[in-house]
Amino acid sequence: xxxxxxxxxxxxxxxxxxxxxxxxxxxxxxxxxxxxxxxxxxxxxxxxxxxxxxxxxxxxxxxxxxxxxxxxxxxxxxxxxxxxxxxxxxxxxxxxxxxxxxxxxxxxxxxxxxxxxxxxxxxxxxxxxxxxxxxxxxxxxxxxxxxxxxxxxxxxxxxxxxxxxxxxxxxxxxxxxxxxxxxxxxxxxxxxxxxxxxxxxxxxxxxxxxxxxxxxxxxxxxxxxxxxxxxxxxxxxxxxxxxxxxxxxxxxxxxxxxxxxxxxxxxxxxxxxxxxxxxxxxxxxxxxxxxxxxxxxxxxxxxxxxxxxxxxxxxxxxxxxxxxxxxxxxxxxxxxxxxxxxxxxxxxxxxxxxxxxxxxxxxxxxxxxxxxxxxxxxxxxxxxxxxxxxxxxxxxxxxxxxxxxxxxxxxxxxxxxxxxxxxxxxxxxxxxxxxxxxxxxxxxxxxxxxxxxxxxxxxxxxxxxxxxxxxxxxxxxxxxxxxxxxxxxxxxxxxxxxxxxxxxxxxxxxxxxxxxxxxxxxxxxxxxxxxxxxxxxxxxxxxxxxxxxxxxxxxxxxxxxxxxxxxxxxxxxxxxxxxxxxxxxxxxxxxxxxxxxxxxxxxxxxxxxxxxxxxxxxxxxxxxxxx
Numbered sequence: 001x002x003x004x005x006x007x008x009x010x011x012x013x014x015x016x017x018x019x020x021x022x023x024x025x026x027x028x029x030x031x032x033x034x035x036x037x038x039x040x041x042x043x044x045x046x047x048x049x050x051x052x053x054x055x056x057x058x059x060x061x062x063x064x065x066x067x068x069x070x071x072x073x074x075x076x077x078x079x080x081x082x083x084x085x086x087x088x089x090x091x092x093x094x095x096x097x098x099x100x101x102x103x104x105x106x107x108x109x110x111x112x113x114x115x116x117x118x119x120x121x122x123x124x125x126x127x128x129x130x131x132x133x134x135x136x137x138x139x140x141x142x143x144x145x146x147x148x149x150x151x152x153x154x155x156x157x158x159x160x161x162x163x164x165x166x167x168x169x170x171x172x173x174x175x176x177x178x179x180x181x182x183x184x185x186x187x188x189x190x191x192x193x194x195x196x197x198x199x200x201x202x203x204x205x206x207x208x209x210x211x212x213x214x215x216x217x218x219x220x221x222x223x224x225x226x227x228x229x230x231x232x233x234x235x236x237x238x239x240x241x242x243x244x245x246x247x248x249x250x251x252x253x254x255x256x257x258x259x260x261x262x263x264x265x266x267x268x269x270x271x272x273x274x275x276x277x278x279x280x281x282x283x284x285x286x287x288x289x290x291x292x293x294x295x296x297x298x299x300x301x302x303x304x305x306x307x308x309x310x311x312x313x314x315x316x317x318x319x320x321x322x323x324x325x326x327x328x329x330x331x332x333x334x335x336x337x338x339x340x341x342x343x344x345x346x347x348x349x350x351x352x353x354x355x356x357x358x359x360x361x362x363x364x365x366x367x368x369x370x371x372x373x374x375x376x377x378x379x380x381x382x383x384x385x386x387x388x389x390x391x392x393x394x395x396x397x398x399x400x401x402x403x404x405x406x407x408x409x410x411x412x413x414x415x416x417x418x419x420x421x422x423x424x425x426x427x428x429x430x431x432x433x434x435x436x437x438x439x440x441x442x443x444x445x446x447x448x449x450x451x452x453x454x455x456x457x458x459x460x461x462x463x464x465x466x467x468x469x470x471x472x473x474x475x476x477x478x479x480x481x482x483x484x485x486x487x488x489x490x491x492x493x494x495x496x497x498x499x500x501x502x503x504x505x506x507x508x509x510x511x512x513x514x515x516x517x518x519x520x521x522x523x524x525x526x527x528x529x530x531x532x533x534x535x536x537x538x539x540x541x542x543x544x545x546x547x548x549x550x551x552x553x554x555x556x557x558x559x560x561x562x563x564x565x566x567x568x569x570x571x572x573x574x575x576x577x578x579x580x581x582x583x584x585x586x587x588x589x590x591x592x593x594x595x596x597x598x599x600x601x602x603x604x605x606x607x608x609x610x611x612x613x614x615x616x617x618x619x620x621x622x623x624x625x626x627x
Contacts, residue, residue, distance in 0.1 A: 048365030070138020078439030461586030
């Protein structure tokens with residue numbers, strides 16, 4: 001972490017100096033961005049926008065305060081990578097349950113009325129991410145994001161007890177969206193508030209009023225299958241209670257066990273069977289006692305003595321999606337957006353709902369920040385719906401297949417005509433789907449922000465359109481072992497990772513071009529007086545061991561002078577780690593090197609030769625505002 005750039009500061013360096021005192025003040029008449037809803041998508045979006053002091057952001061929530069008990073609990077590896085960019089990964093890792101292995105149980109061959117363990121696999125394949133798959137209460141995940149907002153210069157806090165009444169776009173003036181809110185606290189009950197905004201984002205859940213306001217509807221079908229879920233403190237002789245467990249019984253239904261953080265709490269998903277028009281109301285009224293009894297029957301011959309239930313619910317599996325995630329059309333740019341459950345809903349079985357929602361917020365946040373700061377063209381905002389809609393559709397397609405397999409009875413070897421799912425097939429599918437459930441299978445299609453694969457062979461392990469897959473390196477200046485991906489913070493900057501050629505001549509020439517050429521994209525987008533890395537954070541990764549690299553022989557651009565004192569940033573050059581050579585690990589062409597262009601949300605935008613100056617300019621120029 002870097003600080004003291006503009007002078008020595010005492011105290012916690014993770015807390016930015018406040019812009020306007022320690023509180024954000026009353027609701028203003030106008031804002032740049034108004035976020036409706038403080039769920040996972042809304043808070044990631046707010047945490048990202050809070051990093052930009054010049055952008056006025058407010059988030060309104062109809063609840064009276066922060067979430068106390070959340071429904072979602074799975075945090076994918078990719079989400080932990082994102083949280084690391086906000087400086088929150090260490091706290092998350094410390095508190096959460098780590099999903100290391102998954103076990104599979106099915107009816108015993110000797111006694112089909114009993115269950116027997118038949119498989120045990122590693123939950124996440126080795127090398128998929130430097131972070132594990134985690135389980136932690138959604139409310140705590142949101143607490144971390146709220147804390148990040150409070151530490152920002154804006155001291156951003158949600159405004160609670162405010163219910164959305166209407167969203168109207170009249171395209172008048174600089175704040176073309178008019179939002180009416182109703183207060184729900186007893187002291188000011190039903191008092192209305194009107195705010196005008198440049199942009200509005202609806203993160204207000206499956207019953208989103210923002211979605212309705214822009215004429216979008218959730219489309220899709222229910223799977224006609226119900227599950228009960230509870231978080232419980234229990235005493236059991238089931239041996240795998242502290243492992244993620246998928247259990248198929250012969251005739252009593254299926255069970256999914258997810259251990260929770262803290263060492264004692266466990267989440268149990270219980271199969272409640274098919275939903276029909278005749279039994280739908282009865283299933284909705286399922287009691288926690290019935291959920292417990294069903295779980296006890298499925299676990300036979302093991303016992304389950306539930307001592308306390310922290311939370312329970314009954315839900316019907318369903319997958320739904322809107323046609324668009326914004327209000328844009330051919331004649332006007334987007335001004336109102338929707339994210340998370342407001343535009344896609346699915347079952348809890350894939351464990352991706354909260355994760356995909358937060359990635360929606362991360363995707364949109366840096367784009368709004370770039371446009372509002374005058375860095376990027378307005379057209380950039382069209383890419384939000386274009387990119388995230390296909391990802392949501394992929395999630396729904398996966399969720400349908402996985403949920404159906406989880407709900408199906410196991411095949412009976414003695415009655416093959418009865419159908420069902422082969423337990424071995426269920427386990428094999430889980431292993432194949434590992435990249436998806438880890439959140440790293442997302443791949444954006446070629447477009448404004450995703451280049452073509454002409455030069456992909458230069459860096460085979462950094463696939464264009466996928467998230468930047470980190471790897472160990474050593475920082476040259478202070479010999480610090482670290483992960484390359486961890487230099488990327490949620491600060492809205494693009495990363496240019498220049499993997500040096502064998503002789504470093506091409507690297508030096510690239511630095512010279514970016515620093516001095518009239519055609520340099522860096523010079524065109526960096527405003528006078530700003531730090532040279534304010535838009536593009538250039539990092540060089542050299543092949544030589546760090547002890548063989550002299551700082552005084554590096555190009556000046558890799559030792560940029562920054563801040564009011566012109567201090568030198570010594571952290572721009574890294575070397576391959578001796579134990580895990582990043583050039584080998586990620587398939588970098590050692591002779592030619594490669595330039596890997598990475599977006600602010602950590603996705604690979606392009607792979608180019610180090611000397612492809614014209615191609616770099618042609619790719620980036622349409623995105624940015626060129627002065």
